[in-house]
Every structure is written in C-alpha cells, then in structure tokens.
Amino acid sequence: MRVIGLMSGTSCDGVDAAAADLELVGDSLLLEPLGAWSEPYGDEVRTSLAAALPPGAVPLGRVCALDTLIGQAFAAAAVRADRELCASGAELVASHGQTVFHWVESGRVRGTLQLGQPAWIAEATGLPVVADFRPRDVAAGGQGAPLVSLVDRLWLRGRPGVPVALNIGGIANLTAPDGTAFDTGPGCALTDAAARHFSGGRDGCDAEGALAARGRVDPVLLERLLAEPYYRLPAPRTTGKELFHPGYLRAALAGHGALPPEDVLATLTRLTAVTVADAVLGLRATEVIASGGGTRNPVLMRELAGLLPGVALRSSDELGLPSDAKEAYAFAVLGFLTAHGLPGTDPASTGARHPSVLGSLTPGRDGLRLPPRPERAPVRLVVGGGAKAGRDGDRS
The missing domain is CATH 3.30.420.40 (ATPase, nucleotide binding domain)
Incomplete structure (x- = not known):
C-alpha cells in the first residue's frame, strides 16, 4: 500500500x-x-x-x-x-x-x-x-x-544494546526498547522563541546554532530553568507550547539582568542538551538515533555528544529514514x-x-x-x- x-x-x-x-x-x-x-x-x-x-x-x-x-x-x-x-x-x-x-x-x-x-x-x-x-x-x-x-519500537527491534530513538522538534521526545517513552522537555521551542524575540520576529530559529556558538552559558539562568517541575515528573509525561512558550521565556529572564542574546541562546541550547542527556542516561542507553530539526543545530549536537560519553549518537539517516x-x-x-x-x-x-x-x-x-x-x-x-x-x- x-x-x-x-x-x-x-x-x-x-x-x-x-x-x-x-x-x-x-x-x-x-x-x-x-x-x-x-x-x-x-x-x-x-x-x-x-x-x-x-x-x-x-x-x-x-x-x-x-x-x-x-x-x-x-x-x-x-x-x-x-x-x-x-x-x-x-x-x-x-x-x-x-x-x-x-x-x-x-x-x-x-x-x-x-x-x-x-x-x-x-x-x-x-x-x-x-x-x-x-x-x-x-x-x-x-x-x-x-x-x-x-x-x-518496531524499527529498533533487534539492534544490540539499548537503542533509544530521539526526536528533537519544538519539543524533544524519546522512546526506549521497553516501551518507555516521554517528552523530555523543550527541543527547539525556547531557542526558537529567543531567536524571534531578539531579531524582532525576523528569525524563526537560531540557524545552525550561530548565536549560541558565540555565547557563554549563564549558570544562574540555567539553574533557574532546570528548576522547572516538569523535568521531575515520572514517565509517561507529555508537554508542549502550553508550557514552553515565549511568555515562559520572558518570565525566566525577568529580573535576571541584561544578558547578551548569544548568552541566552547558549544557555537555552545547554538546557535542551542537559534535559535530553539526563533522560537518555536514566534509561542506560547505549545508542541514540536522533531525528528532527534540532539535529541540524551542530552546537546542540556537540553539547549532547559531550554529555553522553560512551553512548553512540547517530542520525536516523544512517538507518534509512531521513x-x-x-x-x-x-x-x-x-x-x-x-x-x-x-x-x-x-x-x-x-x-x-x-x-x-x-x-x-x-x-x-x-x-x-x-x-x-x-x-x-x-x-x-x-x-x-x-x-x-x-x-x-x-x-x-
């Protein structure tokens, strides 16, 4: 058919x-x-x-x-x-x-x-x-x-070790061989919102992580973002832009003092990498097969690889699905x-x-x-x- x-x-x-x-x-x-x-x-x-x-x-x-x-x-x-x-x-x-x-x-x-x-x-x-x-x-x-x-699960059945499928869109989600599946948190939702905010609506995303690559992670802002209760909910859990929307970003930045746009983007990119990596490590994955628009961001993918030592990180293209x-x-x-x-x-x-x-x-x-x-x-x-x-x- x-x-x-x-x-x-x-x-x-x-x-x-x-x-x-x-x-x-x-x-x-x-x-x-x-x-x-x-x-x-x-x-x-x-x-x-x-x-x-x-x-x-x-x-x-x-x-x-x-x-x-x-x-x-x-x-x-x-x-x-x-x-x-x-x-x-x-x-x-x-x-x-x-x-x-x-x-x-x-x-x-x-x-x-x-x-x-x-x-x-x-x-x-x-x-x-x-x-x-x-x-x-x-x-x-x-x-x-x-x-x-x-x-x-059907696609990854039979692969050695513990393969995990990861999709990084506006929201990031993953699936493990035992059926455990959930949204890890924002994929590109907050970085996209920041790119639109700082460009006055001209840019819909941080193309190829260009801004994030020039910035430095702000540890105080990252700690504030990681305090989000969603990350501690048990699986299965799902979320969306009902939570991770531009207003959420504005509230996180409020009272923090002026940060250069590139530092905000670097911090938000690290947030996505940390929340995904924590979820992957919690599943004891040996391999991650990634897909979605977020895989086109080399800064995000380098951050993720660095947080997953010993875990093979590859694209779904390698397995036949673009x-x-x-x-x-x-x-x-x-x-x-x-x-x-x-x-x-x-x-x-x-x-x-x-x-x-x-x-x-x-x-x-x-x-x-x-x-x-x-x-x-x-x-x-x-x-x-x-x-x-x-x-x-x-x-x-």
Whole structure:
C-alpha cells in the first residue's frame, strides 16, 4: 500500500510530506521510502497560527479559519506528494495535522486538539484520509503522545544494546526498547522563541546554532530553568507550547539582568542538551538515533555528544529514514495500521489502559474500501534495502 504521511510538529513551521510503499510480510512491516520534502506555511497561516498558540487567546472564528487554512496547506502537500513521489498513485493519506493545544492537568492529559480539516485533503486528492490520531489514546487514559513510540519500537527491534530513538522538534521526545517513552522537555521551542524575540520576529530559529556558538552559558539562568517541575515528573509525561512558550521565556529572564542574546541562546541550547542527556542516561542507553530539526543545530549536537560519553549518537539517516521526515514516515505507518484495523499505540509508552486503533477515516472519491485485517500485527519494521530483501520471504 502506498501511503502519504503528513506532519507538522511543535515548531509549527510547515508541512512535512513523505511517501512510503508499505507491505506486511509475515511478522515484518516493510517500508520502502519513496521520497520526502517540506513545504513552509504561507504568511497567513504562520501569522494566524502564532497568534493562536498558547498563551494567545483567539475567537472561535479564527480557530475555524485556521482549521481550513491548515487543511488546505496539507491538501496541497498531499497533491504534490501523490504527483511527484508516487509513480503508481497513492492509496491512502495519513495526516497528523497541526497541534494547537495539548490539555494537561496534574500530569493527566484531558484532551488534545489538532487542526487541518481532512475533508480538504480527501477532496483535493480523491484519496481516503486517516486523521485525528491522538484523541483515541487520550480517551483510553493515555497521554496521546509520543505516538511515534510504537513505530520506533518496531524499527529498533533487534539492534544490540539499548537503542533509544530521539526526536528533537519544538519539543524533544524519546522512546526506549521497553516501551518507555516521554517528552523530555523543550527541543527547539525556547531557542526558537529567543531567536524571534531578539531579531524582532525576523528569525524563526537560531540557524545552525550561530548565536549560541558565540555565547557563554549563564549558570544562574540555567539553574533557574532546570528548576522547572516538569523535568521531575515520572514517565509517561507529555508537554508542549502550553508550557514552553515565549511568555515562559520572558518570565525566566525577568529580573535576571541584561544578558547578551548569544548568552541566552547558549544557555537555552545547554538546557535542551542537559534535559535530553539526563533522560537518555536514566534509561542506560547505549545508542541514540536522533531525528528532527534540532539535529541540524551542530552546537546542540556537540553539547549532547559531550554529555553522553560512551553512548553512540547517530542520525536516523544512517538507518534509512531521513531525519527531517522521520515523523512523516512514522505517521504513514500509523495510517497503514489504522486502515488494516491494527492498533497504533503501545500502552507502555503512552500510559493508556489498552492499545487502540487510531484516528478517524474520511472517505475518498470512490468511497471507503478497507483491506482485510491481518491475522497478526507486525513485530518489526524493516526500512529500505532490507525491506526489498524481505519481500522474498513469506507473505501475509
């Protein structure tokens, strides 16, 4: 089955699209990457989205407009992916949408909201769409995140030692082989907020860590930031820009005295590295496979490597999944599982009472024809060349 995965993460900068040819062979799910790319949001979407994110307050009319605008942006990305990446035509679209609020009270997730109306995608492509993945896990008592943990466990199964999958987006999250998965804290959320603040909105991020590289870590500010109670919550735990937003940064800097922008960026970069490294070391990891936009920041990656002596730190690209598109590929897998009636969650990762088949289905132009449910769910994910080799095995 050829599936297009669409994702926009907590950095809220655009749509990542990835196309995959997926096939269940025995107990293995074979994934052949067909290509991926990113499409930045247009100015109207970026401006409206920035105003709507916490701690902003917007009327319902703007929420409705955003749902449409983001849905149309995802639809355009799906059309392009179908045309350019799927020579034989896609059969399904899996759209994560754009998270605008993750409602957490006393460590319990009460609700989660992703915008990007899937009807626009179905109308534009004619394909069935799986969307709204997270609420089912929340309804089952889970955190609704990180949903990629099931895919990570399938993908890393069989690797020696204790491999940990790490994604550094706006928020950083990781998954361990035993299913432990959680958000470690801010990935790029606070560094992005600082870059926008100090540039007057001109820069959306500290590109390649240029500012942080020129700065010095301020130990007093770092200690204040590390006092955040979130870091001491037990797993599973999730967070988002409901906590780590520009106002949070302003409050941390208040009363601290004037610091050069480069020192603030250096300190925030160290914060991300320390909180990720503490989480990795707590899991006794022997290997970290990293993905996400944060991996493009060499300062952050050097800091992280320095805090993880003896732990191999490599990119997901080395294992066949592009670091910038890994989550889009992961949602293509989750969409495939949903279309086949298979669970897409691991209770060990999200804290849910039971596994759940995720998402809601929007029929395509020709209605909705679902494939038969397999007798068994996959226990491993094989990517790329290994997937081709696996096609010689028994099929199911």
